[in-house]
Amino acid sequence: MIWPWVLGGVALAVAAAPAIAEAMRMPVTTRRRSEAPGEIAELPGGATHYRWTGSDGDPVAVCIHGLSTPSYVFAATERSLARLGYRVLTYDLYGRGYSERARGAQGVDFFLRQLRELLRDQAVTGPLTVLGYSMGGQIAAAFAAEEASRVEALILIAPAGLVPAEKTESGWLWRAPLIGGWLTRVLGGIALRRELIENRSTPTVIPDFEDRQAAETRTRGYLPALLSSRRHLLAHASHGDHVRIRDHGTRVLAIxxxxxxxxxxxxxxxxxxxxPRARHEQIAGAGHNLLQTHPAQVAEALRTFLAP
Structure with missing residues (x-):
């Protein structure tokens, strides 16, 4: 009978679909990295795209981006910090932007290792101001908790790790144990691009923000990175980190x-x-993309907190 062969072929096609979908996406090649607007650090864990803004000799501020948007999300923030007298380091987390699609479960240790290796590579040894946005806020809090003696101030912008993030229409893709991985790799890009269209904003500093985000979904290794981070980092709370930060007395601003x-x-x-020592600033009318849509208000919150 032909049906067993047909069913076997269908099963084989279904099983191979994630690998085929990934193979069809654009790889991040060495040549593509050479065109990046910044520099590439060849770290033990993989190539990392980074950029410095500001003057040599100024105190260092490190900015850590979130789950899905690479370091260009700090286009306005890095300029604001530089005007306040900081030398600002931004970089792409593994799996995003121009950085390596590094292997491994993307939990907190995975990202802390990348950050420590980058700081070592750049010979950054003095005190730091650390700023984290969204998932980057969870990474920044973990770094501040473990490296308390190095962190002078911690700035959290819409930080993850405190309460569960609100569910989106495609949220079930990430949570389903087996089928979630299949759907993410095969259909996740389509779902994310649809959300970008439906939630299109009017950013003031990155006019093509949604288009650049859509391009990320067509890049090899990006969707698996999001899935891994959702499961190994965002699925866990960071309450203990904040208690340690409190006990050390680190200055904290949350926007x-x-x-x-x-x-x-x-x-x-x-x-x-x-x-209770943390300072809070709430920006009226701002959504999750407040770095792009409300850069002036973010800049003023930073100035008030950081100005001597």
């Missing part, structure tokens, strides 16, 4: 979007309970 559909304002209350 929130009042209309954020991803990180609910309940996270602000949770941080306040874990670290």
């Amino acid at each position: 929130w979007g009042a209309e954020d559909p991803v990180i609910p304002l309940a996270a602000m209350g949770k941080l306040a309970s874990l670290n």
Whole structure:
């Protein structure tokens, strides 16, 4: 009978679909990295794209981006920090932008290793101001908790790790144990691009923000990186890190979007309970993309917190 052969062929095609979909996406080649607007550090864990803004000799501020948007999300923020007298280091997390599609479970240790290797490569040994946005806020908090003696100030912008992120239409793709991985690799890009269209904003500093994000979904290794980070980092709370930060007495500023559909304002209350010393700034009318849509208000919050 032909049916067993047909069913076998269908099963084989289904099983091979994730690998085929990934193979069809654009790889991040050495030549492509050579065209990056910055530099490439060949770290033990893999090539990392980074950029310095500001003057040599100024105190160092490190900016850590979130789950899905590479370091260009700090286009306005790095300029604001430089005007405040900081030398600003931004970089692409593994799996995003021009950085390596490094192997391994993308939990907190995975990203802390990349950050420490980059700081070592760049000979950054003095005190730091660390700024983390969204998932980057969770990484920044972990770094500040473990490297308390190095961190003078911690700035969290719509940080993850305090309360569960709000569910999106495609959220079930990430949570389903087996089929979630298949759907993410095969259809995740389509789902994310649809969300970008439906939630299109009017950014003031990155006019082609949604187009650049859509291009990421067509890059090899990006969707598996998002899936791994969701499962190995964002699925876990960082409450203990904030308690250690509180106990050390590190200065903390948290900036929130009042209309954020991803990180609910309940996270602000949770941080306040874990670290009553933390300072909070809430930006009216801002959503999760507040770095692009409300750069002036973010800049003013940074100036008020950091100015001597």
